[in-house]
Amino acid sequence: MTATDASSDVRPAVVDPAHLVSRIAAGHRLTAEEGLAVLATPDALTVPLVAAAGTLRRRAFGRTVKVNYLVNLKSGLCPEDCTYCSQRLGSTADILRYTWLSPDEAVHQAAMGVAGGASRVCMVSAGRGPTHRDVERVAGMVEQLKGEHPDVEVCACLGLLKDGQAERLRQAGVDAYNHNLNTAESMYADICSTHTYADRVDTVGKARDAGLSPCSGLIVGMGESDEQVVEAVLALRELGSDSIPVNFLMPFDGTPLAGTWELTPLRCLRILALVRLACPDTELRMAGGREMHLRTLQPLALEVANSLFLGDYLTSEGQAASDDLQMIADAGLVVLGREDEDPAVLASTLREAAERAEAAQRAEQHAVEETPAGGCCGTPALRRRGAGTDAAPNA
DSSP: OOHHHHHHTOOOOOOOHHHHHHHHHTTOOOOHHHHHHHHTOOGGGHHHHHHHHHHHHHHHHTTEEEEEEEEEEEBSOOSOOOTTOTTSTTOOOOOOOBOOOOHHHHHHHHHHHHHTTOSEEEEEEOSSOOOHHHHHHHHHHHHHHHHHOTTOEEEEEOSSOOTTHHHHHHHHTOOEEEOOOBSOGGGHHHHOSSSOHHHHHHHHHHHHHTTOEEEOOEEEOSSOOHHHHHHHHHHHHHHTOSEEEEEEOOOOTTSTTTTOOOOOHHHHHHHHHHHHHHSTTSEEEEOTTHHHHTGGGHHHHTTTOOEEEOSOOSSBOOSOHHHHHHHHHHTTOEETTOTTSOHHHHHHHHHHHHHHHHHHHHHTTOOOOOOOOOOTTSOOOBOOSSTTSSSOOOO
């Protein structure tokens, strides 16, 4: 065997999670080598890894779960060619396509999420980036929403920002700006050709410099290596992201990554544990695709993640919002900002509201067909309710 052959057989050492967590709690910063060892944790040792990393989550965030709610302001028809996205240029995915919601409709949709327990509303539009007119449109929506719900946090996600736009959003009351790095710099050209990794880093910097809280995360399951997962996570740490959403690829039909299934529930847990170990005090959100890939291990993921999206996503359906809240309650956790309320009671209230809305829609012959949130090796359930439709939202 040559020296090259021998080196190619080297595997990361098995990590001692309790020892690693104690060092991180004392101020140690996770290294790339340690990150690779975390991802190489055997399936049989993954639950102890999560339990150890969970002590960091509880030290920083206690028993709270931050509930976020997405409002898709403008869906489809994006000129960018990101391979993972159902709204991309050339996508034939049968998603909802509509132009800008009216300000009243946008605020109504956001208010439904707030009523369901969300302390942050994420206002999103598809496209390369906003025009100045678009920014003014969103600024007006935010001002109206804040007037009705002054305590709600607003995160905008409008694409690549031009000079001065982040400042205008901040002036209107936007608290945070989301722009995901999505993957490692070394892989970025494989998933998009219409803009660069550097463009994304620049927009996160513009948001941060304007006083907006930077929210930036990644998508896993696109064919990246362990090294590239670690590269992306450590880049997010260096970027200073205050909130890191981890999305699990939803392989929409009609996109280049249709049929791509590279994740298991235990691998998803290891990735979430990696982010928590690298960023012990940072909000970690289990985001799109959690239902498809974590499946029955979603409650265990809340041992390391302290944040989630309530209900549906931009173009796909999530599990019932009441089930999200019931899951929080069953795990012995509480909703951030509503710590004195039992999440199970909130869940029951949402369930009853959803049943009333469904009955009303049937009476008007506008009922939508119930579809599952998506299981292993299936396709994402396309969103057919909420923003851009006449059907009640999943909140």
